[in-house]
Amino acid sequence: MLKLETVFAFLSGLGAFALMMLAVVSVSGRNLFNEPLRGYVDWIETAMPLIAILGISYVQRQGGHIRMDIVVGKLRGRALWAAEWLTTFGILVLIVALVWGSWAHFDRSFDMTRPMWSRDSTIDIGLPLWPAKLIVPVAFTVMSLRLLLQLWGYTRALVMGLEHPVAVPLVQSVAEQAAEEAAHIQGHDD
Numbered sequence: 001m002l003k004l005e006t007v008f009a010f011l012s013g014l015g016a017f018a019l020m021m022l023a024v025v026s027v028s029g030r031n032l033f034n035e036p037l038r039g040y041v042d043w044i045e046t047a048m049p050l051i052a053i054l055g056i057s058y059v060q061r062q063g064g065h066i067r068m069d070i071v072v073g074k075l076r077g078r079a080l081w082a083a084e085w086l087t088t089f090g091i092l093v094l095i096v097a098l099v100w101g102s103w104a105h106f107d108r109s110f111d112m113t114r115p116m117w118s119r120d121s122t123i124d125i126g127l128p129l130w131p132a133k134l135i136v137p138v139a140f141t142v143m144s145l146r147l148l149l150q151l152w153g154y155t156r157a158l159v160m161g162l163e164h165p166v167a168v169p170l171v172q173s174v175a176e177q178a179a180e181e182a183a184h185i186q187g188h189d190d
Contacts, residue, residue, distance in 0.1 A: 001145060001149070004142060005057045005061055005142065008055055008058060009054070009058035009059075012050060012051055013055070015047050015050035019043070019047050023040075026040045038125060039122070039124045039127070041124060043127070045122055045132075046129065047132070050132070050135055053135060053139045054139045055139075057139065057143040057145075057146045060146050060147070060150075061146055063170070063172075064169075073173070078161060081165070085155060088150050092144060092148065095140050099137050106134050106137060110133075116128040149167050150168050
């Protein structure tokens with residue numbers, strides 16, 4: 001799963017880079033030839049799930065999502081693992097509901113009997129929307145697996161009273177975060 005999350009994060013970054021290149025082509029075409037890239041907004045529309053959602057599990061693995069650690073940061077031991085387990089379980093319930101809903105949204109869009117297998121398309125150049133809609137349930141399914149793995153890690157830490165459990169992002173203090181960022185900038189990170 002580690003490799004899959006890394007590949008998804010890489011593809012997400014590659015999608016962002018491709019959109020930047022598309023912007024350069026569109027602006028250059030408009031300025032040099034008085035003809036912007038046709039369907040530019042359509043390409044952006046279909047690439048947004050790739051950029052915004054595909055790397056979500058990677059960020060969860062790294063503990064990079066925005067957190068409110070005011071209360072949780074003060075907890076230690078089993079109380080911390082219980083709080084982390086509870087919040088992770090809540091996220092899992094939400095993500096499973098999003099997998100179900102996003103799959104239904106994709107299913108309404110996909111039709112093997114239609115041209116380009118699509119019931120709906122973009123307005124300008126008619127790109128099929130089902131590939132973009134498929135990215136969402138796939139990414140959320142991987143996120144669900146990541147959350148299940150983290151629940152296992154928190155359960156194990158809770159039952160065994162572990163100080164440093166496996167398979168979970170650990171809460172860092174502000175000083176630890178600053179030291180890690182400094183090491184990263186200096187090129188001394190792992």
